[in-house]
Every structure is written in structure tokens, then in C-alpha cells.
Amino acid sequence: MRGNLWDDPRVSRLCDLTECQEAQVIGGLYWLWATADQHTEDGILPGLTLRQIDRKSGVPGLGQALCEIGWLEDRPEGVRILRFEEHNGTSAKRRCVDAQRKANVRSLSASDADNVRTKSGQKTPTLGAREEKRREEKNTPLPPKGVDELPGFANFWQAWPTGDRKQARGKCLEAWKKAGAEPQAALVLAHVERMKASDLWTRENGQFIPAPLVYLNQRRWEGAEVEARRQEAFV
Numbered sequence: 001m002r003g004n005l006w007d008d009p010r011v012s013r014l015c016d017l018t019e020c021q022e023a024q025v026i027g028g029l030y031w032l033w034a035t036a037d038q039h040t041e042d043g044i045l046p047g048l049t050l051r052q053i054d055r056k057s058g059v060p061g062l063g064q065a066l067c068e069i070g071w072l073e074d075r076p077e078g079v080r081i082l083r084f085e086e087h088n089g090t091s092a093k094r095r096c097v098d099a100q101r102k103a104n105v106r107s108l109s110a111s112d113a114d115n116v117r118t119k120s121g122q123k124t125p126t127l128g129a130r131e132e133k134r135r136e137e138k139n140t141p142l143p144p145k146g147v148d149e150l151p152g153f154a155n156f157w158q159a160w161p162t163g164d165r166k167q168a169r170g171k172c173l174e175a176w177k178k179a180g181a182e183p184q185a186a187l188v189l190a191h192v193e194r195m196k197a198s199d200l201w202t203r204e205n206g207q208f209i210p211a212p213l214v215y216l217n218q219r220r221w222e223g224a225e226v227e228a229r230r231q232e233a234f235v
Contacts, residue, residue: 010069017065028057043084152185165211175216191221
């Protein structure tokens, strides 16, 4: 959100397409962008349709109008906010992480604060959000293969496309267990294989392939069986 949205020609175009006033349209945009900021890291909102956008925002035709001005893309698996990484990129995420880290530090009791010291008695230096995250990932132990790992998860991890975002295997296993994905392993794997062949995951050398942890936390395979049957009906 920015202060000059009211005078943005594209907002005026949205008003013309929806036949609504600026206040209604900007209110709808606030809902959509706030929802995306909370529920996605790559701008893709699985399951969200243009009709749902109209209903939730209270602005008839807003979803289709956003597609026409190039702010939104309607895809079979859900809508995608275009140029999301540019507007909700690293700086926005870093500010969010920094704010959460500072809140956690303030919540430490006096006794807890005394425990956060080096062996020499000095307090440990405050780490930046990026360095703190790197240390956390480094210290997160991977589950021993064949001990805690589930067969379905092992197949899922092997099937996931290789890339920079394929990381945090231990956290992915916990997310897999939390989602109760093991009994649905065949459905999850089928959806992953289908997405690997999709235009979304193959375009621009796999730039839009999400991190496996994001995929599991958002349960993106849900509804995949219904969608597959629907597509088969049109073959």
C-alpha cells in the first residue's frame, strides 16, 4: 500500500471496470494484498478464485479487472499476484523477521536474560535476522535416514526438484508429520509430478517452484485429486 494509490491511473481504470468508487476499490486492494502478505511467499494463492475475490472484497468484478490491468493472473491452481517479489520481497520479509526478533528479546525475563551469556560472563552479541536464520538452519539436525524418516516423505523429498529452495529437510519432515501427509503420500507425489511438468514450474528455469517447506505448510496438494478428475473429464 502507498499514499498515491488514490491518483494512480490504474486504480481509476479499476473504478471504471467495476463501476465502484476509489474508496471501495482501494479497500478491496488492501484486503487482497494483506491476505497475500500473510499466506504466501511467492505471490501464488492456491484455491483462491476471481469470484472469491469479488465476494470477499465486496467489489463486483474486481478479480477480472485486476487481470485486465496486469496486477493479477488467473491460473488453474489459484490466482497469482504479478511482480509480488518486487513489492513484497526480501526487505519486507526482513523487517517482519527483525520486528519479531526484537519482540522476542523484549519478552525475555531477567533470569532468562542472564542465561544468554558467554562462558566469560559477557552477553552474546545481537545477531542480524539473516545471520540468526543461517545459524538456526545450521544447528537444525537432520533426521537419521531410516530412523525417523517416513517412506512417503523420503519419496516426496527425492521427487522434489533440485534447486536453491530445496532445503530445511528436518523442518520439512516435521511439517509433513504435522500435515498428516503420510497416508496421502501417493496423492502428494502425484501432485508434485504434475506440477513439475506444468508451465508454472518449468517457466524461467524453475523460478516459480516454491520451497518444499512452503508447499507442505500451505498443503498445496489439497484438491489435487478433484482437479485431476476434472481435467480427465475434458480429455
